[in-house]
Amino acid sequence: MLLRLISPLMNVVDLPMRALQRRLGISRLAWVFLLPNLLLFGTFAFLPILLNFAYAFTGTDNILLLDRTFVGAENFAQLLDCDSYLDPNTCARDLFWRAVHNTAWFIVMQVGFMVGFSLLTALVLNREIKARGFFRAVFFFPVLLSPVVVALVWKWVLQRNGILNAGLEAVGMDSVVWLLDRHWAFFWSVFLSVWAHMGFYTLILLAGLQAIPRDVYEAAVMDAAGPWRTFRRITLPLLMPTMLVVMVLALIKGVQTFDEIYAFTGGGPGSATTFIIQYIYETGFGGAPRLFGPAAAASLLLALLLVALTVIQLWITRRSSNG
Amino acid sequence: MANVTAFLTRTRGRGRLHWTDWASYAYLALGVFLMFGPVIWLVVSSFKTQAELDRFPPRFLPYAPETVQLDGHAEPLPLFRVTDGPLAGETVAQVRRIGLTSQVVRPEAPGEVVKINRADRVPVERVKPALENYRTLFERFDFMRYFWNSTFITLTATAITLLVNSMAAFALAKYEFRGRGAVVALVIGVLMVPQSVVLVPLFMVTREFGMLDSPWGVIIPGAATPTGVFLLRQYMLTIPDEILDAARMDKASEWKIFWRIVLPLSAPAIAVLAILSIMWRWNDFLWPLIALSRSENYTLQLALNSFQGEMRTEWSSLLAMTVLTLLPVALVFAFLQKYIATGIASTGGK
Amino acid sequence: MTTAGEQTPHISRRTARLELRNVTKSFGKAEVIRGVDLTVEQGEFCVFVGPSGCGKSTLLRMISGLENVTAGEIRIGGDVVNDVPAAERGLAMVFQSYALYPHMSVRQNLSFGLENLRTPRGQIAETVEEVAAMLQIDMLLDRRPKDLSGGQRQRVAIGRAVVREPRIFLFDEPLSNLDAELRVEMRGEISRLHARLGNTMVYVTHDQVEAMTMADRIVVLRDGQVEQVGAPLELYNSPANLFVAGFIGSPRMNFLTGRVEAGRLRLDNGQMVDVPHGKFSLEDGAAVTLGVRPNHLIPVAETVSGLHATVRGIEQLGGDSYVHAVTAAGEAVSLHRPGQTDLTVGAEVYLEPDPDQLHLFDTATGRALRADPARDSSAEKS
């Protein structure tokens, strides 16, 4: 197989690695294994973020750092300048805070629906059904589509002259311009996101369900527990560690949401579906005026949030794998 | 006959289907409809002419007007069925339309022009896929070259991603060393920051490495993925340490343990990452657009988008283009879906 | 398994002496092995036994090189190996979970180690065939571990160790995953293997029956320290302390506390027991524990000197019977009789300990009380 093809190569690598192992000892060898990843990570993920610091504290529209002038924390100050953080209209950078609010709402809705539907689907797939493999694959299929395609598919379905409106008119209802109404647009954004990603979480939850030993259920049957009670008292608690992982993954994914919604609604109507990443992208890259400084400042605030979420996630994973 | 019914309605364990079984199948049927329906609609639509795409309410299959070539007319003429007036019931060819009247001829008598009311005619149509949507795409660029570029980038990047991420995951899963927790948090945390917010500095860094406008500029920056490290590490944690110890007693070096023992044992997780990585790279658009500017280096996604102008969205081309990029994904999916499911099932739970 | 006399041309007999000098292991502040001194002679079958958490597996892993030594010295064949990597110590190990490589066939499992040693291909094949034949797994060579039964996996795991021709075999609770019948069978096989190969073997178990049946010498460990070292019957007959006495022998030795009164023993339940003179050095008033094995308690007709107890439970096995009773002071005693018994639950019994088989321990230190200190084993608390 493929393994056989690369094995001579791996054997060649074995020689220097053996020498290193002898010299460093096993526990320090771990760093050698980490090195390639750390190098790539350092250069193409960490360094850009560090450079973003440099952009965040400097002004002018120059892209070359040396040509930029130091402005201190001005960019952060402007981003955080609000009379009330609950009302974007009172903020100096109202669009940033609209994006923050939208993202927060989006995450709450998206994580809720995502976990709910994934769980429901996993429960159904966990039953004794025919062609389980096929159905499992069906729900996973959209995960493989590119964000642009996902957006296009639904735009095409939802457009004024789209098939959904045709269906509504066929049953005697009025057609709706779905993406014109802020609430509908938001709803469809959540829907689209759940549609595109729930397959991934469904499979994780399904694995969690299948890891619950059969005899626990048999014991519950012997204890005369009804299906609902079995679910509440047996399935849900035993699935909790997996649920937590799914929730945190969905949360992080939610914060990162950009491509598909950008291609879907463009952030509209108005700014109803503009999320943080889109704000940063449009401010710093998407076209004139190109405000590198404020965009970098906003991206650092976001990075802070993501690192915090990751730490929480690791903590939860550790806790659930220990307990 | 009774046997057949019994067979059809049998669940794996006991007797007849319970109502919850019906509910489950109904839910799954809805799922199939929702998950596949829109995509199928998109594919069917990509075979429609622009005029057909604009039609409301839409029809499922692509139709094209029937035309006829008549003497004395250079262009083929569209056929109509007349619904009212003196010619009612006849099939006629329209020569031209002026305002609300339409000038038609009967195919038997191509010289004799008749004027009828525009509202009194319906076009004669038949199912005909508009292959020209695809033909124009292929005429516009060298498909094989971009297909090769995309394939090269996708496969190389996936290979590098697998190697680098699995090495890191191995170190994080199987060694105790000072600073491990910090490395995990930092690596995963920082890599969580999406590429789209660091485009400018990333561009500058890539430029410094001289990798702009080369496939490597697309391959290398995305090779270290948090999802990959995380996924593989979680899976490797489930491999018993005793197996590694046994290999150490068998005089295997750590590197050999990695690639002869741990890598093969992580095959399901590797398969998942491979599939995800192929998808990511194949579908990638934003970064290649920035990193590649010479058209000979373009990926398929870029090439297909290259006729996207400032002012127009042509659904017919856009849909055909989308279907083309979708095709490899669908193929990979069809062949590998089994591995995807088992792979994620065995990695995700932990 | 073939008979011991058969030729095994490709497996050479290598063996070595193993010495531990004040070996210590700490994980952070927790000291799990506290200064172990031990010598395992060439060709000896040495069993480490002790309750779970006593450090026996850690000690084994330190010998193997999979675990570092915090302090002290490990010598194999006279050489200090503290800094020699596991793979180069010339040892082989059989793991509790077998640790077979799940993705390799039995043949690949057996040959992996030899490949790493850069053994020529032909020789690998011959050695593998031979070992497989010896362990009766030759018809399984192309199967994967998941297609094998527990016993077969065990054999493969042993085979993987054998092909390496190690100087010392290390076994880490290898039989704990097998059912009772297989366990008896494998015990015999490992013993025969030892007889045939003659290597030094170190075997870790928590099952004292395995220790008793297989060992040349047993090392009893508790809390990272050696409690006693000796041949199986030596430990059985002359346990050095309460712990060893209680751990070795099944069912467990009965313990009754009391005090020395004028050369006799007054138990806490008020009864007096005679102890043979000269066998123990007794001090008047000393708190002592009387130890007597269940088969050394003999039911007698009502007497004043005997132990008075009420039967609470009876296990009739046909060939043997076990009687569980309670003394007036609430101490549980058990009694092992050959054949079948006619005692019934609730019956009152009088028990006379066999005076030649009494054990006395200092209640405070747990140490055995003996007249002749020379009979004390080497490893006492220092």
Add this chain to the structure above:
Amino acid sequence: MTPTGYFTKGAALAAMLAGGAASAQEIRFMCYSDGNECEAAGEIIERFEAENDGVSVVIDKVPYKAILENLPVQLAAGTGPDMAKVTDLGGLSKYYLDLAPHVDRAYWEESFGPILDWYRKGPDDDGIYGLHSQLTITGPFINRTLFDQAEVEVPGPDATWDDWAEATRKVAEATETPFAMAIDRSGHRIAGPAISYGAKLFGEDGTPTLVDEGFTTFAQKFVDWNKDGTMAPDVWGAAGGTTYQDAAQEFINGELVFYYSGSWNVQRMDSSIGDAFDWEVVGSPCGPAACTGMPGGAGIVGFEQTQHPEIVAKLIDFLAEKENYADLTAKSLNIPAHAAVAAEGVTYEGASEQAAAALNAFAAQVPTVSPIAFAYQGYKNNRAMFNISLARVSQAIVGELTVEEAMARAKDDLAQALAESGE
């Protein structure tokens, strides 16, 4: 073949190889197209290559997104192409190669006159930087058939936006057409109407102000029309940020009476509408101050970073030659920016009479463009101003902000953008 023949051939080959090795002059031209502009230019460029040995021009055809978003970053980082077709004429001016030393200044000034200003860095700059290959002008398309069916008279050339709104509403009502009017979702598109309503956009001293009474008046009217359904709400309402959205689809489907777009759509209307209905191009409606559209378009420029400035200049100059320019405009169905070509009139290739008429109707509007509109098009930060007005007016339309709030925010945004660009 004679020995001499062999010899000459061999020598020529050797010379070619040597020349190729010494001066393999490859020019990269980054091009995007809304139709066939790159292909049309390509044909002319082939002639240039034939005339100039050793020069090869590679056309990198990219999505418009790349020109808009990536090219500026590449130029700033010094990794741009030799030349490109750009739309942010003023914004990229600092990277342009000055063609003046290599071309005939008199010819260029005579042919392109004031349009050359659009490419210049400021009022004091008299360099020649770009060839305006695609002159556009905004203006309305109307569905004549619907007017005829509704028996409503098409408003005359002096009609105001209000007149048009009223007339188109009547048409829509009478013919049950869903929408009366639509304007492309673009900051550039509402600039013309805003100027017609008195927007000055720049202060006395030439500093940009964007928001003033005139601009607010039109914004208010536009928001109201969106709310009462006169304007097709999907266009501005259903998208966000600076997303471009047109309404050509609706117009082609006959669902729209009046579509304010521009000359670039002529080709599409021509090919898509076919004989479904009759359509026309009319003059931009009036406001109290003017009856203007917005000029615009794209041009071909060279960049200072190029290794081959002379060849780049020569190539652009070649494209600007009268016959070539006429050829380009004819093939790509554009309005000529070249005075002599315009004066002669263009015979459009492959266009119907209707399309040619529409193009000429647009061309006729060029002289009536307001000076403010002309200056706005030439201002280097106009992209930022377009985007700001687009985003903020959109928010007012969907009700996130009132018109006053939106205008105030737009002022702030402009101030921030100008501060960053160092003005």
